Amino acid sequence: MSTRDWDQDAIRRDFPILRREVNGKPLVYLDNAATSQKPVQVIAELTRYYRDYNANIHRGVHTLSQEATAAYEGARARVAAFIGARAPEEIVFTRNATEAINLVAHSYGRAFLEAGDEVVITELEHHSNIVPWQLLRDQHGVVLRYVPMCDDGTLDMAEARRIIGPRTKLLAITQMSNALGTIVPVAELAALAHQHGAVVLVDGAQSVPHLPTDVAALGADFLVFSAHKMLGPTGVGVLWARSELLEAMPPFLAGGDMILTVSMERSTWNAVPYKFEAGTPNIADVIAFGAALDYLAALGMDAVRRHERELLGVAVDRLAAVPGITLYGPADLDARGGVVSFGLDGIHPHDIGQVLDGAGVAIRAGHHCAQPVMQHLGIAATARASFYLYNTPAEVDALVAAVHDAVRFFGRVRV
Amino acid sequence: MSDLEELYREILLDHYRSPRNAGHVPGATHSADGANPLCGDAVHLELTLDGDGRIAGIAFSGHGCSISQASSSLMTEYVKGRDADAALAAVGDFQRMMIEGDPPPAADFGDLEALAGVAKFPVRVKCASLAWKTLEQALADKRGASAAVTTDERSL
Ligand SMILES: Cc1ncc(COP(=O)(O)O)c(C=O)c1O
Helix, strand or coil, X not given: CCCCCCCHHHHHHCCHHHHCXXXXXXXXXXXXXXXXXXXXXXXXXXXXXXXXXXXXXCCCCCHHHHHHHHHHHHHHHHHHHHHCCCCHHHEEEECCHHHHHHHHHHHHHHHHCXXXXXXXXXXXXXXXXXXXXXXXXXXXXXXXXXXXXXCCCXXXXXXHHHHCCCCEEXXXXXXXXXXXXXXXCHHHHHHHHHHCCCEEEEECCCCCCCCCCCHHHHCCCEEEEEHHHCCCCCCCEEEEECHHHHHHCCCCCCCCXXXXXXXXXXXXXXXXXXXXXXXXXXXHHHHHHHHHHHHHHHHCHHHHHHHHHHHHHHHHHHHCCCCCEEEECCCCHHHECCEEEEEECCECHHHHHHHHHHCCEECEEECCCCHHHHHHHCCCCEEEEECCCCCCHHXXXXXXXXXXXXHHHHCCCCC | CCHHHHHCCHHHHHHHHCCCCECXXXXXXXXXXXXXXXXXXXXXXXXXXXXXXXXXXXEEEEECCHHHHHHHHHHHHHHCCCEHHHHHHHHHHHHHHHXXXXXXXXXXXXXXXXXXXXXXXXXXXXXXXXXXXXXXXXXXXXXXCEEEXXXXXXXX
């Protein structure tokens, strides 16, 4: 696909929500790590399906069903192309990244891991990539180990080399921390795990929306991400896996669509990836996700990353000058996504978020579903601004101005 | 008054800056822990009931946003010296002020009235309510015990 020029005004016009006001101020949406906004192209695709060819898929001879099936499978092919998968059959649609991780923990974990086998994750993980493995530990007897983070938010690579070893059977790591923005050197860790014969799951919920992705270069065996963080609708997640793995794994959920034949005694499984898509899938949202991928591909993920890196640089520079601020996360901004996590002396993140909301600036305040990261930093919460392709330097200015306002508003608070 | 000024009344910021009854009650007869998992607010409450069922001493510790800290401080100030039953009735009054947006009840609600503006900010109601839910928990067993409470949707 030919790439489109980076025309910031044109991009912003594609996102109707950016024209609204919040508390009498223009919306400055900086909570993109939680979920992204949607362009008209995606919204239109969603309504086009419902208006013009709404039908169930994979089972009708009628025209509408064939059109819907073609659109749904077309989206699958777009996902495969977007991440450099070998074939659309390597793409399984789930509800979200969380469900995709649970699918792997449940299906691969129970079939191919044994009691005593080690599953290695990291201290940087989102709860989604912790709790499924804790369940597998409690119910199946695997040993769960954590690679620690360093105080600057990077992963402790020396510890990683010590912990990943012959007992490691599965390594599950985030490629980008949602709490701090840390970009983890996944390819290096995957190579290490592979030397020991382990399989590697990469949580791409934050990285796939913001960085160019090529599963071959990543060296992963499984990659998961969510459509809603990358301009797509809620309710769609992706599991990519090498097809040999998908072939070998037993089903996760069971029911219609995932079977070939059913008798009263037994059933046989449908081919991959349908084996893992039980029941009527989220047809409309998958189709609309295809439009989101077209949008990102047209801009080019290299350009998206460049844009966010610029905003990050400006934001970090300007926020560093705010009195009483603590900036968390890696100092090397080239190893960090468009995320600024910070705290202000004597002002709780919740209160920062409130004052910013009053200025129309939407950020996140809390533990970001990454409580081990917060515990490591010895804090309960941070305020977090996270950027996407529609954000502008002027919006960074609005953020910085609102943070200064918060400092003024709370005055010389000391607790 | 802007919405923000209505939420963050000066008296609240004052209690946040200089919390009253912060710390511990030596030989407390009752205690409870409250947490607001969503924002990580946590409060530990200790109190002593005297022979007449009056709250003779009360103190809180923990961490949280300005609203949760100010509410803890104001709550302890209000209930100190009161009968346990009167304190429990005040919990009900306070919750009605938060959730139903009722006007502050008794004339002697005093500085607590400053928290009425929180009712307009549904996500912050939990912050303001934490200390009160924790007080209710601490008094739930009048013989003296320790307990834990969280403010999620169900408990509000
Ligand atoms: C790093 C990371 N992993 C996993 C998830 C879970 O995504 P979802 O809630 O869409 O399943 C998130 C979302 O916040 C995330 O940031």
